[in-house]
Amino acid sequence: MSDRPTALELLEAVEEFLSSEVLPALDDQRLKFRTLVAMNALGIARRELETDEPGLGEDEIRELARRIRAGDVPADAHAILKEHVAAKLRISNPQYLERYE
């Protein structure tokens, strides 16, 4: 095992550095925008490390995609997919789901 900080704590450290030291020092709009994007990327990685949702396995996803492409759509496909995509969004952009409430 590695010493602390953990992977999660390292991501948090970089996120904090970008928001409190780099961002306020930037004047260039393009760099500012890309720094915000980079912070967002770190947030996604952090939430992915934190999650304990099991979700669909790689093989299940591949099989489902193959069946749907072939026109052999399982009866519960829509419900399974909605949960699968919601789980992805809870990692990539949790606020997005609030737009559907």
Next chain:
Amino acid sequence: MHLLAGGASKEAWAVDAEGSALLVRRASRGVIHAATLSLEDEFHVLEAAAEAGVKVPRPVAYLGELGGREAFAMERVEGETIGRRIARNPPPGLDVQLADELAKIHAIPPERLPFLGSGDILERFAGELDSVGDPHPAIEYGLWWLREHRPAPLPDVVTHGDFRIGNVVVSEGGLEYLLDWEFAHLSDPREDLAWPLVRAWRFGADDRRLGGVGEVAPYLARYAERTGRTVSEEELYWLEVLGNVKWATGCLTQCRRHLTGLDRSVEYAVLGRMAAEMEYELLYLIESR
């Protein structure tokens, strides 16, 4: 001369030459969709649009290759292009102004732009999805649903191909210019009509279904008045689902520019995770009927 913020798929350079404020648009490495126009063809589309009276920055010259990549020069215009800001405070009349421009674009004679392609849109996106490599069952579901519910097509017209807030320049007086013609092609006119309705292009103002800036009914009414083509909101529903398939796939292919090493960028990288937003929306849209 300096590089401007914005456009994820092309470079934009501010250049001042002989007293004119120019914008030099130059190719990046790689494209979002396989059918993207070359800069030379995009320049010809811009010229045709200008001739047709569409509000576009004045085309100046096609420059050939600059440092190994194609470029052209056009008038550098002032105004607001940031979708979030426009959706927060949309100028009155923008809804019908969008319809006015679309009517002019759709009236450009296709023979004026013989290089524009058409083709089966569902096959195109299935092909693009295959090029991504990783499986995306929600997008497959969208494509399946679209195949099952396909409406009879309208005859092809010249379409802008990326007609939405974010590609228009706006002032307090309303719409000033239409930008980003790289996806122009021949298609069902409803493809352009429905594209600004896609939730991703409402920039957070979800309740204003037309691009976060207005309602759909006055926009369609003006379009009908200008073109004689009566399109119902109901007809746009299928194309709205298609729009979400399109942009989900676009996010994934842009992300591959980063992953393959073609054009490394954190912006492209995160787009791979944004595709899930359009996947959720297309499932929601399909369920809502």
